[in-house]
Amino acid sequence: MISKREPRNLLIFGSGAQAHAHATVFLRLFKTLDSCTFIVRAPTPRSEALLSELKAQFPKITLTVGSSEDTSFNLSQAVHNANIILTLVPTTTPLFNSVDVTSGTHLVLVGSYKPEMRDVDNELIRRGGVIIVDSKEACLKEAGEIIGAGLQSEDMVELGTILGKQGEDLRTVGDVTIFKSVSCASFSLLRSPKPEGVTTQPELCVSDFILRAHADVQVGLGIQDISIASLVLEQAQKMGLGTVVDNYD
Numbered sequence: 001m002i003s004k005r006e007p008r009n010l011l012i013f014g015s016g017a018q019a020h021a022h023a024t025v026f027l028r029l030f031k032t033l034d035s036c037t038f039i040v041r042a043p044t045p046r047s048e049a050l051l052s053e054l055k056a057q058f059p060k061i062t063l064t065v066g067s068s069e070d071t072s073f074n075l076s077q078a079v080h081n082a083n084i085i086l087t088l089v090p091t092t093t094p095l096f097n098s099v100d101v102t103s104g105t106h107l108v109l110v111g112s113y114k115p116e117m118r119d120v121d122n123e124l125i126r127r128g129g130v131i132i133v134d135s136k137e138a139c140l141k142e143a144g145e146i147i148g149a150g151l152q153s154e155d156m157v158e159l160g161t162i163l164g165k166q167g168e169d170l171r172t173v174g175d176v177t178i179f180k181s182v183s184c185a186s187f188s189l190l191r192s193p194k195p196e197g198v199t200t201q202p203e204l205c206v207s208d209f210i211l212r213a214h215a216d217v218q219v220g221l222g223i224q225d226i227s228i229a230s231l232v233l234e235q236a237q238k239m240g241l242g243t244v245v246d247n248y249d
Contacts (some may be wrong), residue, residue, distance in 0.1 A: 080102055
């Protein structure tokens with residue numbers, strides 16, 4: 001992990017298919033997590049079914065649902081307590097006050113995928129010390145938070161540089177590591193050693209990506225869609241699943 005602290009509390013905005021997929025992966029990936037809270041506007045049969053399914057999968061995890069419209073629910077405290085925050089709902093305004101986010105928190109921002117959309121405010125993005133993206137060009141056109149904060153190409157480093165160990169020096173001013181991606185590679189980054197060239201230990205990691213296999217909105221780079229589809233096909237063939245349609249093109 002980039003952060004020194006092991007996460008214990010997971011906070012998720014949303015209760016749809018992406019919430020289920022992300023929660024499952026993170027709860028399996030980070031064995032120190034012992035609580036997971038889902039934030040919805042109001043509880044629904046879908047959110048109740050989600051909780052029921054996850055409780056069956058993870059009986060040792062404390063799973064709850066909080067309503068952002070319920071004045072008795074303390075959203076600020078929930079954000080403050082969270083070590084990992086996932087925003088999986090489309091929004092054009094920040095979902096929470098960034099001052100409630102504590103140092104060492106990982107944020108996965110999936111809700112915003114257009115220039116006019118954003119999950120967090122500009123100040124949280126400007127705390128970025130290392131800003132990692134899958135594509136500088138794409139992020140400068142599509143990532144609302146990055147555009148709104150006025151970042152330039154030189155403020156970011158592409159993921160390929162980190163994974164390829166090419167040794168590019170990374171800017172480390174600030175207490176936030178921002179990762180804007182649209183692929184599952186973000187999980188490997190969270191688990192990987194500190195990137196080569198980074199000499200300081202950032203206190204906050206912002207990770208912005210979409211699980212391509214479960215995404216409700218298809219955005220991002222085409223090469224990632226092809227890669228994920230290829231992996232799914234390979235696994236299906238190994239497991240003998242699916243139907244082969246002859247002469248289909």
